[in-house]
Amino acid sequence: MGRYVLRRLLQLIPVFLGTTFLIYALVWAIPQDPFAGKCGQRPCDPNYIAEMSQKLNLNDPLLVQYFKYLGNLITGDFGTTFNGVSVGEQISTSWPITLKMGLIALVIEAIIGITAGILTGLRKQGFLDNLVLVSTLFLISLPVFVTGFVLRLYLGPQGFDIMDTSVSSDPTIGELILPGFVLGSLSMAYVARLTRTSIVENRRADYVRTAIAKGQPQTRVVGIHLLRNSLIPVITFLGTDLGSLMGGAIVTEGVFNINGIGGLIFRGIQEKEGIMVTGIVTLLVLVYLLASLLVDLLYAVLDPRIRYE
Structure with a gap:
C-alpha cells in the first residue's frame, strides 16, 4: 500500500504541472492589454505599467513566467493583484x-x-x-x-x-x-x-x-x-x-x-x-x-x- 501511495503521488506531479500550466496559459497568453481599465478612464502611468510588469514577470516568455509563478507558489506566495492586494x-x-x-x-x-x-x-x-x-x-x-x-x-x-x-x-x-x-x-x-x-x-x-x-x-x-x-x-x-x-x-x-x-x-x-x-x-x-x-x-x-x- 505504501509503495502504491508513493507511486500515485509521483504520478500527480506531471498532472499538476500540466493542468496548472494550461490554466496559466489560458489566463495570461490571451492577446489583450492586461492593464486595460485598471486606472479608470485614463491610461495607466508608464511607471506603474513597468513596475507591475516586472512584479508579474509579464516581460518574460510564457514558460519562464509560469516557472517563476510556480516557484513562488511552492513558497506559499500566490502573488498580488494590480491593486496591491495579497491573493x-x-x-x-x-x-x-x-x-x-x-x-x-x-x-x-x-x-x-x-x-x-x-x-x-x-x-x-x-x-x-x-x-x-x-x-x-x-x-x-x-x-x-x-x-x-x-x-x-x-x-x-x-x-x-x-x-x-x-x-x-x-x-x-x-x-x-x-x-x-x-x-x-x-x-x-x-x-x-x-x-x-x-x-x-x-x-x-x-x-x-x-x-x-x-x-x-x-x-x-x-x-x-x-x-x-x-x-x-x-x-x-x-x-x-x-x-x-x-x-x-x-x-x-x-x-x-x-x-x-x-x-x-x-x-x-x-x-x-x-x-x-x-x-x-x-x-x-x-x-x-x-x-x-x-x-x-x-x-x-x-x-x-x-x-x-
Missing part, C-alpha cells in the same frame, strides 16, 4: 468558509442520496421509489439559484420563519447548513439515482444470491455484500464532486451573501485579475488531485478483491 491573504480568509460549506454539502448529499438510493434500490417500483425518482428529477431540472432563492424565501423570516437564513461574515456550521444543502442538492439527486441503479444491478449478482442461499441475515447481505460493492461508483462521484462543489459555489454564495471562494472568482473575472483567478483555480486543482487519490485508496476498503501491490 494569499484573500484566499486564507475566504477558503475556510467555502471548504466548510463544501464539506457540509458533501455530507448532506452522501447521507440523503445514499440512503434514498438504498431504500429505492431494495424496494423498486414502489411508492417510495417513484417518490424519490420524481423528487430527484425535480431537483435536477431546477437551477441551483432557484432552489436557494425559494428555500431562503420560504424558510426564512419572510416565509414560515422556520430558520434564520442569514449568514454572518464568519459563519458557523449551523449557518451553513441551508447553503450547503442548496449547494449539494443537484449532486444529491445524482447520488440517489446512481446508488439506486448500482443496488438494482448488484442484487442480481452471483455473490449476492449465494449469500442469500447460505441463509445469511438480510442486514449482512445488504451491508457487507451488496452495499460495499455498490458504493464504488458512488464514492468515485463523491470524491470528484468536492472540487466541483467548491468551484461551483459562486451562485450559492451570491444567493446567501457568503464571502467565499466563489465571490473571489467572480470578482477576479469581472475585474480581470488574472493572478487571482490563477491562484484559486490552482488550489481547486490540488483539491481534485488529492480527492482522486483518496478515492483510489477507498476502493480497497470497500471491495476486498482490490489489492494494491
Whole structure:
C-alpha cells in the first residue's frame, strides 16, 4: 500500500504541472492589454505599467513566467493583484468558509442520496421509489439559484420563519447548513439515482444470491455484500464532486451573501485579475488531485478483491 501511495503521488506531479500550466496559459497568453481599465478612464502611468510588469514577470516568455509563478507558489506566495492586494491573504480568509460549506454539502448529499438510493434500490417500483425518482428529477431540472432563492424565501423570516437564513461574515456550521444543502442538492439527486441503479444491478449478482442461499441475515447481505460493492461508483462521484462543489459555489454564495471562494472568482473575472483567478483555480486543482487519490485508496476498503501491490 505504501509503495502504491508513493507511486500515485509521483504520478500527480506531471498532472499538476500540466493542468496548472494550461490554466496559466489560458489566463495570461490571451492577446489583450492586461492593464486595460485598471486606472479608470485614463491610461495607466508608464511607471506603474513597468513596475507591475516586472512584479508579474509579464516581460518574460510564457514558460519562464509560469516557472517563476510556480516557484513562488511552492513558497506559499500566490502573488498580488494590480491593486496591491495579497491573493494569499484573500484566499486564507475566504477558503475556510467555502471548504466548510463544501464539506457540509458533501455530507448532506452522501447521507440523503445514499440512503434514498438504498431504500429505492431494495424496494423498486414502489411508492417510495417513484417518490424519490420524481423528487430527484425535480431537483435536477431546477437551477441551483432557484432552489436557494425559494428555500431562503420560504424558510426564512419572510416565509414560515422556520430558520434564520442569514449568514454572518464568519459563519458557523449551523449557518451553513441551508447553503450547503442548496449547494449539494443537484449532486444529491445524482447520488440517489446512481446508488439506486448500482443496488438494482448488484442484487442480481452471483455473490449476492449465494449469500442469500447460505441463509445469511438480510442486514449482512445488504451491508457487507451488496452495499460495499455498490458504493464504488458512488464514492468515485463523491470524491470528484468536492472540487466541483467548491468551484461551483459562486451562485450559492451570491444567493446567501457568503464571502467565499466563489465571490473571489467572480470578482477576479469581472475585474480581470488574472493572478487571482490563477491562484484559486490552482488550489481547486490540488483539491481534485488529492480527492482522486483518496478515492483510489477507498476502493480497497470497500471491495476486498482490490489489492494494491
